[in-house]
Amino acid sequence: MNDLYTDKVAQKNRAISLDIARGSMLLLIILSHFPLLLYMTEPGVATKVGSSTPLDQFLNFLMEMLVDNRARPLFAILFGYGLVMIYRKQLERQGAEEAKRIIKRRCWYLILFGSILAGVAGGQDILMTYGIAGLLLVSSLKKDSNRIKKYVIISTIICLIYVPALWGGFFFTIQSYGFSNALTGQETYFSTIVDRLIAVPVNPLFTHILMPVIPTVLMGIWLGKLNVLTKPYNHIKQLKKITIGCLTISLAGAIPLVLINDIWFPGFFTAGTAYGIHVITGFAAGASYAALFGLLGVGIKYRGVIVKAITAMGKRSLTFFVIHEVLIVILLSPIAFNLGAILTVTSSVLLGILMWIVTLSFAYFMEIRQIEGPLEKYMRYLTYKN
Numbered sequence: 001m002n003d004l005y006t007d008k009v010a011q012k013n014r015a016i017s018l019d020i021a022r023g024s025m026l027l028l029i030i031l032s033h034f035p036l037l038l039y040m041t042e043p044g045v046a047t048k049v050g051s052s053t054p055l056d057q058f059l060n061f062l063m064e065m066l067v068d069n070r071a072r073p074l075f076a077i078l079f080g081y082g083l084v085m086i087y088r089k090q091l092e093r094q095g096a097e098e099a100k101r102i103i104k105r106r107c108w109y110l111i112l113f114g115s116i117l118a119g120v121a122g123g124q125d126i127l128m129t130y131g132i133a134g135l136l137l138v139s140s141l142k143k144d145s146n147r148i149k150k151y152v153i154i155s156t157i158i159c160l161i162y163v164p165a166l167w168g169g170f171f172f173t174i175q176s177y178g179f180s181n182a183l184t185g186q187e188t189y190f191s192t193i194v195d196r197l198i199a200v201p202v203n204p205l206f207t208h209i210l211m212p213v214i215p216t217v218l219m220g221i222w223l224g225k226l227n228v229l230t231k232p233y234n235h236i237k238q239l240k241k242i243t244i245g246c247l248t249i250s251l252a253g254a255i256p257l258v259l260i261n262d263i264w265f266p267g268f269f270t271a272g273t274a275y276g277i278h279v280i281t282g283f284a285a286g287a288s289y290a291a292l293f294g295l296l297g298v299g300i301k302y303r304g305v306i307v308k309a310i311t312a313m314g315k316r317s318l319t320f321f322v323i324h325e326v327l328i329v330i331l332l333s334p335i336a337f338n339l340g341a342i343l344t345v346t347s348s349v350l351l352g353i354l355m356w357i358v359t360l361s362f363a364y365f366m367e368i369r370q371i372e373g374p375l376e377k378y379m380r381y382l383t384y385k386n
Contacts, residue, residue: 016300017294018230018293018314019310019311019314020297020300020314021074021229021293021314023311023312023313023360025074025078025289025317026313026320027353029071029072030324030328030352031071032063032070032071032072033325034348034352035048038181038340038344039183039340040340043177043181044177044178045260046177046178046257047178047179048060048063048064048178049178055346064258064278066285070282072286073219073282074285074286074290075130075286076130076217076220077223077286079134079217080216080217080218080222081220081223084220084221085230086103087099087141090102099141103138104135106134106379107131107132107135109131109382109383111127111132114129117325117326119199121326121329122192122333122335123322123325123329124328125200125203128204132208137218140218148221149222151218152215152219159212164274164275177260177268183340184334185341188335210279215283220290226238232298233298236298238291242287242291243295244288245284245288246285246287246291247284252281257275260274312363312364316366316376317373318373318379319374320359320363327355
């Protein structure tokens with residue numbers, strides 16, 4: 001009876017930790033992607049648009065400290081963790097080789113889904129990027145946690161060496177602190193589809209080079225080997241250390257970027273280097289957020305409506321990620337409602353939160369009616385049909 005109770009507690013904590021992390025991550029992704037389509041506002045620093053009010057400035061500050069280059073590493077860590085779970089399950093059922101084949105098949109379909117999302121719908125790519133990372137790292141799943149930890153350290157050091165310098169050179173080349181938006185407001189769906197399709201194979205390559213995800217996917221694999229999110233009650237002390245230590249690194253790494261153009265006016269190469277540091281220290285933010293959700297999995301004793309809704313979205317994260325990206329394009333881009341021409345930083349944040357809340361209610365409804373996420377269901381069919 002005690003073993004049965006322990007199994008139930010383990011399942012409860014696993015669902016809360018992983019699914020709340022996935023559901024909450026989707027809000028961070030919305031907030032980080034909205035500014036990319038605010039094309040009538042003056043460029044700010046890096047991907048941010050300029051602030052026109054003190055509230056805009058404050059929200060930009062919060063975004064740079066907590067969201068930008070921080071949502072993507074959390075996604076990568078959860079992806080890597082998920083690979084470990086799939087590998088273990090299939091290893092027990094069908095052996096190592098078949099487990100690797102299933103993961104590779106899943107990754108290829110992620111690349112296909114991402115290609116359609118980016119090329120046809122015009123959404124921001126994450127799926128292709130992580131599908132490629134999964135193909136590259138599938139062989140590491142058979143390694144032990146100590147070996148994976150070494151891979152994390154080595155890959156992070158490599159990124160720390162070249163990423164800030166690469167971004168420094170990029171900022172110096174464009175002679176600007178920020179990226180100008182290529183949209184003019186005259187675009188139509190059909191006038192841009194060729195450019196989108198051409199960019200499909202190129203964008204993941206640039207993402208892996210300029211905003212690398214390999215170290216954070218490896219972090220997820222390492223955490224998965226240790227079961228820190230599926231059995232968080234066994235790792236409370238370690239989770240606390242990761243949360244506090246990595247969050248400190250993340251916040252410290254964001255400060256130089258926050259100061260640029262308000263208090264600090266460095267040369268363009270130095271500004272780019274600061275942005276590269278912001279990208280790298282985002283790795284620590286992803287680990288910190290993942291660990292924090294692990295602690296929440298232990299601490300949450302009562303699952304109210306809000307918790308159930310977020311976990312419901314987390315269970316259907318692939319479906320709602322695609323829905324969010326399509327909605328962002330429809331709402332903000334010139335091909336549809338064109339709100340990107342009139343929204344400010346503040347109004348875009350409010351709209352992004354509202355969009356997440358509305359879709360959260362749909363996820364809750366699906367959970368009550370026991371309706372699976374259609375893309376999750378289709379992905380399972382494609383992955384396991386043979």
